[in-house]
């Protein structure tokens with residue numbers, strides 16, 4: 001869908017988000033703090049406010065054995081799976097199918113007391129990226145979610161406050177072939193996942209409440225989502 005109205009925005013946002021996701025936390029600048037750790041998962045955030053609202057950028061890195069980047073992006077992107085792993089989701093609608101790898105979603109998330117309920121409208125694009133560092137290594141896969149507008153769903157009309165987000169899930173598959181030339185199994189693969197997000201809560205919500213929500217919800221989300229992918233793929237052929 002190269003001629004689609006969103007195509008040029010998608011191209012530039014995907015390039016920008018992938019470059020950001022590839023930047024190691026050490027080169028992301030000052031002020032990043034590790035706020036959650038669980039096994040291989042490390043979650044960092046930086047406290048930032050826009051118009052007095054907390055819009056803390058988040059960057060998480062995780063390594064999960066037994067799955068590929070294509071599989072992680074497939075289950076993250078696919079609307080048919082989202083209610084299975086997105087615990088804060090109340091309602092999800094696909095407003096537009098721009099192409100098989102580009103959808104427009106409208107989602108309402110469960111209300112988090114005392115903040116008012118939120119909704120979010122975003123395009124979601126999945127893409128395979130050439131592995132620049134290792135030409136004959138497996139490709140990278142990414143899903144980028146970016147807030148957008150839709151004429152039929154203007155913000156802040158109903159009960160929900162519209163939030164604005166930019167999310168990038170960047171996945172790099174690692175293959176450690178078995179010594180004896182045996183066929184590849186899920187024991188020989190793992191996936192390095194980088195999840196970046198910036199969420200503007202849209203309307204006023206106490207920074208302390210938002211930060212408590214993010215601190216609780218983000219680690220839960222990444223753990224639950226990756227466990228879901230492991231469980232969905234364990235008895236299926238490997239999707240590279």
Ligand SMILES: CCCc1ccc(-c2ccc(S(=O)(=O)CCO)cc2)cc1[C@H]1C[C@H]1c1ccccn1
Nearest residue numbers: 086088109118120145163167201213214217218221
């Ligand atoms: C006041 C802010 C409320 C709020 C708005 C939005 C989101 C949110 C939306 C989308 C995405 S995603 O990565 O694009 C996956 C598709 O759903 C992640 C997070 C989360 C929260 C809050 C509910 C909390 C939360 C935080 C982190 C993960 C899940 N839920």
